[in-house]
Amino acid sequence: xxxxxxxxxxxxxxxxxxxxxxxxxxxxxxxxxxxxxxxxxxxxxxxxxxxxxxxxxxxxxxxxxxxxxxxxxxxxxxxxxxxxxxxxxxxxxxxxxxxxxxxxxxxxxxxxxxxxxxxxxxxxxxxxxxxxxxxxxxxxxxxxxxxxxxxxxxxxxxxxxxxxxxxxxxxxxxxxxxxxxxxxxxxxxxxxxxxxxxxxxxxxxxxxxxxxxxxxxxxxxxxxxxxxxxxxxxxxxxxxxxxxxxxxxxxxxxxxxxxxxxxxxxxxxxxxxxxxxxxxxxxxxxxxxxxxxxxxxxxxxxxxxxxxxxxxxxxxxxxxxxxxxxxxxxxxxxxxxxxxxxxxxxxxxxxxxxxxxxxxxxxxxxxxxxxxxxxxxxxxxxxxxxxxxxxxxxxxxxxxxxxxxxxxxxxxxxxxxxxxxxxxxxxxxxxxxxxxxxxxxxxxxxxxxxxxxxxxxxxxxxxxxxxxxxxxxxxxxxxxxxxxxxxxxxxxxxxxxxxxxxxxxxxxxxxxxxxxxxxxxxxxxxxxxxxxxxxxxxxxxxxxxxxxxxxxxxxx
Amino acid sequence: xxxxxxxxxxxxxxxxxxxxxxxxxxxxxxxxxxxxxxxxxxxxxxxxxxxxxxxxxxxxxxxxxxxxxxxxxxxxxxxxxxxxxxxxxxxxxxxxxxxxxxxxxxxxxxxxxxxxxxxxxxxxxxxxxxxxxxxxxxxxxxxxxxxxxxxxxxxxxxxxxxxxxxxxxxxxxxxxxxxxxxxxxxxxxxxxxxxxxxxxxxxxxxxxxxxxxxxxxxxxxxxxxxxxxxxxxxxxxxxxxxxxxxxxxxxxxxxxxxxxxxxxxxxxxxxxxxxxxxxxxxxxxxxxxxxxxxxxxxxxxxxxxxxxxxxxxxxxxxxxxxxxxxxxxxxxxxxxxxxxxxxxxxxxxxxxxxxxxxxxxxxxxxxxxxxxxxxxxxxxxxxxxxxxxxxxxxxxxxxxxxxxxxxxxxxxxxxxxxxxxx
Numbered sequence: 018x019x020x021x022x023x024x025x026x027x028x029x030x031x032x033x034x035x036x037x038x039x040x041x042x043x044x045x046x047x048x049x050x051x052x053x054x055x056x057x058x059x060x061x062x063x064x065x066x067x068x069x070x071x072x073x074x075x076x077x078x079x080x081x082x083x084x085x086x087x088x089x090x091x092x093x094x095x096x097x098x099x100x101x102x103x104x105x106x107x108x109x110x111x112x113x114x115x116x117x118x119x120x121x122x123x124x125x126x127x128x129x130x131x132x133x134x135x136x137x138x139x140x141x142x143x144x145x146x147x148x149x150x151x152x153x154x155x156x157x158x159x160x161x162x163x164x165x166x167x168x169x170x171x172x173x174x175x176x177x178x179x180x181x182x183x184x185x186x187x188x189x190x191x192x193x194x195x196x197x198x199x200x201x202x203x204x205x206x207x208x209x210x211x212x213x214x215x216x217x218x219x220x221x222x223x224x225x226x227x228x229x230x231x232x233x234x235x236x237x238x239x240x241x242x243x244x245x246x247x248x249x250x251x252x253x254x255x256x257x258x259x260x261x262x263x264x265x266x267x268x269x270x271x272x273x274x275x276x277x278x279x280x281x282x283x284x285x286x287x288x289x290x291x292x293x294x295x296x297x298x299x300x301x302x303x304x305x306x307x308x309x310x311x312x313x314x315x316x317x318x319x320x321x322x323x324x325x326x327x328x329x330x331x332x333x334x335x336x337x338x339x340x341x342x343x344x345x346x347x348x349x350x351x352x353x354x355x356x357x358x359x360x361x362x363x364x365x366x367x368x369x370x371x372x373x374x375x376x377x378x379x380x381x382x383x384x385x386x387x388x389x390x391x392x393x394x395x396x397x398x399x400x401x402x403x404x405x406x407x408x409x410x411x412x413x414x415x416x417x418x419x420x421x422x423x424x425x426x427x428x429x430x431x432x433x434x435x436x437x438x439x440x441x442x443x444x445x446x447x448x449x450x451x452x453x454x455x456x457x458x459x460x461x462x463x464x465x466x467x468x469x470x471x472x473x474x475x476x477x478x479x480x481x482x483x484x485x486x487x488x489x490x491x492x493x494x495x496x497x498x499x500x501x502x503x504x505x506x507x508x509x510x511x512x513x514x515x516x517x518x519x520x521x522x523x524x525x526x527x528x529x530x531x532x533x534x535x536x537x538x539x540x541x542x543x544x545x546x547x548x549x550x551x552x553x554x555x556x557x558x559x560x561x562x563x564x565x566x567x568x569x570x571x572x573x
Numbered sequence: 574x575x576x577x578x579x580x581x582x583x584x585x586x587x588x589x590x591x592x593x594x595x596x597x598x599x600x601x602x603x604x605x606x607x608x609x610x611x612x613x614x615x616x617x618x619x620x621x622x623x624x625x626x627x628x629x630x631x632x633x634x635x636x637x638x639x640x641x642x643x644x645x646x647x648x649x650x651x652x653x654x655x656x657x658x659x660x661x662x663x664x665x666x667x668x669x670x671x672x673x674x675x676x677x678x679x680x681x682x683x684x685x686x687x688x689x690x691x692x693x694x695x696x697x698x699x700x701x702x703x704x705x706x707x708x709x710x711x712x713x714x715x716x717x718x719x720x721x722x723x724x725x726x727x728x729x730x731x732x733x734x735x736x737x738x739x740x741x742x743x744x745x746x747x748x749x750x751x752x753x754x755x756x757x758x759x760x761x762x763x764x765x766x767x768x769x770x771x772x773x774x775x776x777x778x779x780x781x782x783x784x785x786x787x788x789x790x791x792x793x794x795x796x797x798x799x800x801x802x803x804x805x806x807x808x809x810x811x812x813x814x815x816x817x818x819x820x821x822x823x824x825x826x827x828x829x830x831x832x833x834x835x836x837x838x839x840x841x842x843x844x845x846x847x848x849x850x851x852x853x854x855x856x857x858x859x860x861x862x863x864x865x866x867x868x869x870x871x872x873x874x875x876x877x878x879x880x881x882x883x884x885x886x887x888x889x890x891x892x893x894x895x896x897x898x899x900x901x902x903x904x905x906x907x908x909x910x911x912x913x914x915x916x917x918x919x920x921x922x923x924x925x926x927x928x929x930x931x932x933x934x935x936x937x938x939x940x941x942x943x944x945x946x947x948x949x950x951x952x953x954x955x956x957x958x959x960x961x962x963x964x965x966x967x968x969x970x971x972x973x974x975x976x977x978x979x980x981x982x983x984x985x986x987x988x989x990x991x992x993x994x995x
Contacts, residue, residue, distance in 0.1 A: 081877070083967065086876050086877050090876055093881065093894055096894070097894070101891070103891070108878075109678055109887055109891050110879045117878050117879040119878055119879065120880070139968075141968060144961065144971075145968070145969075148667060152877060152878055213855055213856045336852070346702045346703040348704060349705040351707045353710045353711060354714055360703070541596075541710045541713055541737065542597055543598060546586070546972060553961075
């Protein structure tokens, strides 16, 4: 089956194509070079004048796993207000800020997204996370395994074990949980909270193990690097949401000591203590540090106004935030000597000074970080806002007039505390294609997505060019998944099941015996039962392919 | 029916699907279709694994033995003609819960689990105010106080104390001691917890909300006119509160089925709010014990797919969740015109009495007071076929293995066949 997309304006930053008019060809689900002139085209789509990009990638979105299901259980009112009816093609589902997996897949595809990555998979909960993601239709998916507050790692560190043992454990975790990267959340803090500690600074010793968050960051970022895992350590820094936390964020950037590091939802970590309310933007300081640190990348975690729910592994921070719950309910959970979670519904209001400034801080970061290859477009769904707000966010970035109109509507004191109004930068379509396609694929180390070159998986999004970028990005004219049309005019026309992306770095199998012993002595689950087989993954994903990506040659 | 390699002889690390603990350390010996638990089996496991596959496992239509295809066709016919199908029981694994949800979507049915009346006592609290909870391995390593609220735990979860409380060795030392206080119940005669002498607070379980209210008031420093609560003197509750405040890592466990009185969700809520109050200063967690008969499995799967668990109708084409109107008992009184009853773990969990046609996808060997319209014997997950089951702490989904050869379809396969025939 040879497919041709004729006459589109191609935005493919991986190949430096910035609105170049070019025909695209797809054979059997993959992009191919232009065929010989006499070859028969089986299907042609005239996309003359349309904006054509690869399918978009969300590299940090909470779409599956225990904490999301807790959020779903807590929010019947959210689901009742936003049902998805069943059709001949699609099934019934529901939910605005904590949608069911079916609604999640349909809506991502309808916005032109074709791959989504769940950033917080607790190893003990990995099977649930993959089961849930298996029930997200259409898009490809993958996940990051969470380490850093698990007692096994902290014991290795407290015992002064060699970095190589830690590398083995990290590699075993990636293999067992079928993930593509490693995330650390409030390093050591989730464990410290189990000892009733309510805050853990970057250089503060864990109350029992005596190790510091900085040391945890160092061994994990080194492990990821030495194992050759392409995706850098994904860091949710200490002190989320606290005024003045920009200091620990700057410290976290320095703690990487030149190794690759990704700072996630950095908006929540860019707060100063200036002004009458002792809450201010430190976005300029953080952006300056990112600009000066070529080994660092970040995603924003933009706040947008309205009702949402915050769901995080960082139960220490979520316990602190529980008093702000709207509606007034929350869940805090310790989990299996592995990690924890906290779910707090939240309503961001433009007339609330703090919320308004959070909104502005996110935009400042987008506009002040120079290199679009090192900043990613996220709302930390659903923590800053549901992913369905992305088109609105894109318009805020691309349209200064619109942005300044919106700025004029927020709490006046917050307006006075932000530089957003004085920044002229407007993102281009090419830059949006970098943020949402080329750069995440490059960072993830997945060479087959995020671009339109020969050999790529034929995930393609075709937009009608429209000056209202929100409208344009809300409902693409066509979305192709693996070369097949799955969405037309912003509505699903075909349901299929996407693949999983994983890595499986090599390790010394001696670690398995240690884990077997450790779990048998201390846990209530056998270590071997954490391991998810490829057969299970395929069954979870309705027969989906499990694509394992190569690691670099290990650096050790 | 895929046929993975079936182990033989002594099989280690077997996961047991017969209660919400889903212990995964059993050793089971397989001799043909006969299974015997060798190690780590509680009484429930020994009995439940030990039941052989009955010789006659034919599907039946109105009591007449038929081929599977005929039973499937008849079930499909009943569903095609139905205006309000009720898909209930739902005692199955992840694959079965997935299939049931798809069937409900397709035929506009209602989904409701056989344990939902009890589970709602927790779910309503989660929907209204939330909670602070913990999981089994945290209890095993960290808990220095366990308060068992209105339950003896052991009758429903036989190895709980062995696995989570009585262990001396933890991540933090080798001389762990966890105090246990039973509130309103005590261990059954003949039961004990090795190394632990539990305390018992005698009181009226159905009035426990009073006690939790009193303790919250005491914690907030309020003056109280009451001299007692839930049938016990105030001093009892003051002492309990002080002990709970002093705990390094306290845990209050309850089992919703044991709180079997009207509006028990308010009792659960009062307890959870007390735990939240304590959590402002110290670490204290709830442990809502559940997960038996696949109740948390069905709940998890249906929640993640559509945002709603049990008691949800797909009749309008959109999910419509109503904990009151869409209960099995109410729909059987009025509304439902076909019942599909899924019960693959325990042959004693037969469908409730009803006059409407019933399709049973049940564990082999079920006997009925009133023969159902269609009976399709299905395999038991973790014995007759592989599968996955969620444990009672809502975090761990354990793999279940096939332990013996079986010609029985899984519930998921039977449902898929019915759906294909619709």
